[in-house]
Amino acid sequence: MLADAQTAPAVRTGDEPRTIRLHDTDNVAIVVNAFGLPAGTVFPDGLVLRDFVPQGHKVALADIPEGAEIRRYGEVIGYALDAIPRGGWVEESRVRTPTAPRLDSLDLATRVPAPLPPLDGHTFEGYRNPDGSVGTKNILAISTSVQCVAGTLDVAIQRIRRELLPRYPHVDDVVGLTHAYGCGVAINAPQAVIPIRTLQSLAKNPNFGGEVMVVGLGCEKLVSERLLPDGQTEGVVRLQDESHQGFGMMLDSIMRMAEARLEVLNRRRRETCPAADLVVGLQCGGSDAFSGVTANPSLGYAADLLVRAGATVLFSEVTEVRDAIHLLTPRAESEAVARDLIREMAWYDDYLAQGGADRSANPSPGNKKGGLNNIVEKALGSVAKSGTSAIRGVLAPGERVREKGLIFAATPASDFVCGTLQLASGITVQVFSTGRGTPYGLAEAPVIKVATRTELAERWSDLIDLDAGRVATGEATIEDMGWELFRLILDVASGRTKPWSDRWGLYNDLTLFNPAPIT
Template identity: 60%
Template sequence: MQATNNIVIKTTPLDNVGIVANTLGLAEGTLLQDGIKLLQYIPSGHKVALSDINKGGEIIRYGQTIGYANKLVKQGEWIEESKMDLPNPPDLQFISLSENSIAAVEPLEGYTFEGFRNSDGSVGTKNVLGITTSVQCVAGLTEHLVKKIKQELLPLYPNVDDVVALNHSYGCGVAINAPAAIVPIRTIKNIAANPNFGGGIMIIGLGCEKLRPESLLPKNNDDSDEFTSITYMQDESFHGFNDMVKGIMKTAETHLKSLNKRKRETCPASDLVVGMQCGGSDAFSGLTANPAAGFATDLIVRAGGSVMFSEVTEVRDAIHLLVPRTINPTVGRALLDEMKWYDDYLLQGQVDRSANTTPGNKLGGLSTIVEKALGSIAKSGKSPIVDVLGPGEKIRKKGLSFAATPASDFVCGTLQLASGMNMHVFMTGRGTPYGLSMVPVIKVGSNSKLSQRWFDLIDLDAGQIASGEKTIEEMGWELFFLILDVASGKKKVACDILGLHNDLVLFNPGPLT
């Protein structure tokens, strides 16, 4: 067979494996451009040995050891999970916290978007009426209200994009004062303060729950609560369900009138707060979608904006590459502390980090969590890490922050929403209908096969990088411009067009009672 159209991607000169980029994979007997003959069929996205690897030998991708061969692997052979042993994670105790030499980034000026300016200086990319809850018991009521408001009131207020219920499974039957309870409580509270809600929120409680609605009130700069309201279902002034709904609809109308006054105005790109996340990853994720997102991350940081990346178990095995990028030892220590906290959390649950790599990840060519982590951190670009957020904490600084979250897509998205993102970028290789109703979610496909098959679910095809049609830089700029257009309301993302939105899922490490 001719080698001309056989594409195998090697990420660094140190690698002894390559990734098959041909959509249909490569057949047994195929000759590669360097003369290597494939000993078996290798699916698209999977690894081929570029040299013999002895038993116990390092399997290297991204210039890092992603596993050890548990038997002799011959040149041209398919390398998958069964032929590899997992390396130990980097020892947190031996990672240096010395002062790092961080190069200053070149400013990027003149880029803007059309957003909704809030009184606290934050900027929304949507104009949404949010209805949050203090306890799961009222979820049925809020769902009923959202449908009724959308049908009867929302059409009367054209400047309001949507009304959403921020339902969750917390609030009662929980140890509300346990130390770990701070995570779900601050998550619920901070979600209500997301810029896309315009500084106000409707809160609906039952009345007898442990988590008191008053504790969820956002604190406005002027200490005014005129744009925040609390309603209890158990309020004795209500006579029957319909009376209750009628009263809350009047409150909703007051909120909609206020939101309808908001207008888009030109805002600098420095007002962007972008959450970067990946899910349903494959071996192309670390070659195409994540590096393109990383390039866009660097552009946003250069423009003075804020970006957060997350997913502790998907950075843990690459932590030795991230600590040298922190701006000082204090931030480096905070990053290591979040890794240690999660190590202990997993140990307490009697699971380990290897549980992260899913069956879909493996089908897409990712053999170990180490390989997955090395590809995952590519979405953080090359910018210095200026801050580390605990789960559900609000973003504090401009630049690149690490927001500690589990890797679960919907939990991570919920926590980034609480941290204050006004834009979300989600990279996928296997495909997912993931979306959030509160913020726009741009979905980036890591391979063209998925992007073309899911043409109306994927917003940007980064697979063009693997085929050589575009460079990482070109795709990164394209993503950056798409972020600006979506933030301005000029373009609508696929999940909003289709109405595909995930429920919020709290991270609750605290005990139930």
Template identity: 40%
Template sequence: MTPLSRALKLHADDDVAIAREAVAANTTLNEFDGLVVRQDVPAAHKIALREIAVGEAVRRYGQIIGFATAGITRGDHVHTHNLSIGAFDRDYAFSSDLKPVAQPVQPMTFMGIRRPDGRIATRNYVGVVSTVNCSATVSKRVAQHFAAPGALDAFPNVDGVVPITHSFGCCIDHNGEGIQQLRRTIGGYVKHANFAGVLVIGLGCEANQMGALFVAEGVESGPMIVPLVMQELGGTQKTIDAAIEAVNAMLPQANQVVREPVPVSHISVALQCGGSDGYSGITANPALGAAVDLLVHHGGTAILTETPEIYGAEHLLTRRAVSREVGEKIVERIHWWESYADREKGSIDNNPTPGNKAGGLTTILEKSLGAVAKSGSTPLTGVYRYAEPVDTHGLVFMDAPGYDPMGATGQIASGANLVVFTTGRGSCFGAKPAPSIKLATNTRMYERMRDDMDINCGDIMDGDSTVQQKGEEIFQAIVRVASGERSRSEVLGVGDEEFVPWMIGAQM
């Protein structure tokens, strides 16, 4: 890139260039042999570099992003009016691009919190978790009590009291896959290292019974994990009073933490992108991928998710799988989503969202290719079901829908103790108890929303930084935030409403 280039070709085989800024009709792009732009093209949208016939594949990143639905002339704006998703064969080539991860000469450390059982935390919260929507109000009221000015002044090492509430927990099959997944998700939060203590509050008559939840998830009650049932305690106010008393009893012990140097290998990062645009796959996502490579180099873990948002790019992951078995798990999940979309009479291409399309993304294939860039270049070491505990290090994949809060909920339940979230449109996101770092894909949005954005990756597009330089900056930010530095979303207090379990199965 040079400061004078108006558009960017990402790969030698590409059929389109990406507008670095809005380009008016009749503009001549000398960097593409005098190409004349035939229509106004918004920033981050695509410009045809050659004649493309109806039905012909169109490539970006050197990969297929769709098929022409109308004849496309060199210089045309390429978007939803002339490009659509289509079926094509992927060459999965299992493990063919597998590269070993070099071991660091000097492993890095961060200032973490060591729990008595050896787990490492990046934050020190007390959680108030509801088993069912019917106990959500009580859970929120308890957290609100401790959010009052001065309520936690005597406990400076406690980061806060967090409500974990949701809209489910009843009128589902008592033994079905839906309730098993919900319990797995709730159990992951109850056992999360970033919670020093947890209250679990139920109504009493719900399908998601407290006892069954604790047994299924191997949770044992005690001074720092306290179950409360509203119908047994006498209702709303009595449960609130009992819950406040229980949290007050936890706080002195929760406050007795000291951060100490621990290996970076204890950091587990949830990779997220939302409100994406045409720059996401050029700036923030590959920069995050470079940071992931550094994290994995130091023994850490990165969790990629949102299966519909790797659709059409899954072959890039199977080629990096540590074994054919791991790669085939990705393919199996892709086929499940194809069947699910067909059964529900929907289309995986309903994602990208309207905002994504306004930002220049046309098909899910195009979005997926940019989204997978978050994963860097290291081997894929495991594939997990939603909210399943991640028990390996390195880059892993977790199955989830493409809805960001739902994906992040599963990642945190699986053990992620930090979130990094890229956005081009300006997503405002936090996900307690895990701190969230937000990366802006373009400078214009970063300047407009600086209160919400932690790092500007738009300077890659501006020509002022490289992907590798920005990756190093992101990695260092991960280490600092894991060590206690507050992210923008934490300063704003965002993150109490983002627990969104993926609820599957019939509601009855």
């Protein structure tokens, strides 16, 4: 599919007019040159632009009659609303979005990929936990059972960082798992299982070393003990406890409980672990038309390498999978896994319908400025992150991962909600691709940012960790970038390399997905 991108001559963007066509049945290609190309530009094959075409936007390679298919990735991404001449700009307003694939007529586990050859001998330096999981950071995480205590916890964390952390040099940080849930909500509504399960799973992330503590208020609907791991009976500070004589004593209680856990975490040390112990989340945000050409296929190649090494890889974002689901259900390891994929797609279709919305609410205005006409085109580029391995399992929102290999973790496409849910599912490293750019980061796990375009990587040189735009300019192949990313993941997981978000301390808040009613 990506032959043109991989074998192009080694020229820099802007040296000569260039397009990338992804499949021999495509009747459109995207403009590679930074800042686009003017009308009248002549390409080596004789194509002449009829209009100015921005970088990443599509140009018609042949006359496309009104109502005819527009094809990219070898798939139909839309229908022409008017006749588009050869060399014309295939702009959003000229494209009708196709209907989504029917969920009741998909192939199930009909083209299961053969196992890839094992990849042995790759290791990283991680923190092994008593339950066998391995972290890439050593963090004290403090959960909250209700939003009411978030301000108090913020003050306590400032004191912990100032007064306690210097005495425990082997602990990386202390973070609050704060949220806007816990009370004023329909706690027994069927869909309340999602935010509650997410909070329960978050506390068990391997980067937290199993040292769970909860700060609660005392009168909230979400009882604090529900956030403790099974079998744990201690680890809750309630601000309404009658022993607390004022705010200072509340802070003292949090400090004492935190220090007891810091003493345990401070004894953790990195040790050599096989790459099979990694749990890596893949996500994209601020996507553009290059996402499915450069960065996401590179993530997909790295995902295959990780799977070959025995690791766990999660890809997500239901609305950015839904229109490519016909490409995924045949890759499911079994019919049961394929039906689990369909279950999550159907649940989200219903969720959007109840809200009076549909999949057309995605993509964002910025995605469209980057050349993505509609959600079909975006989804086809998004699923490139999944590589070529068989899909071994499916997680409902907030579920912890159980299998090794390639896993679909159902989440919304929102960067912050997806990141929160992937953390709950157990990722210890995240790889985040972006074409338009976003200063996204997570305090709870290192985030490796991959740019789809060299222009973005150069302009944001102190935010982007890897430039996949070199695929578009012919300076690297997808295989090159996949291996480079794989090695970078091992270095970041080992603490040898800090991604830019960690160097800056640039982190987004956690954001729960709560489809249940608020009372």
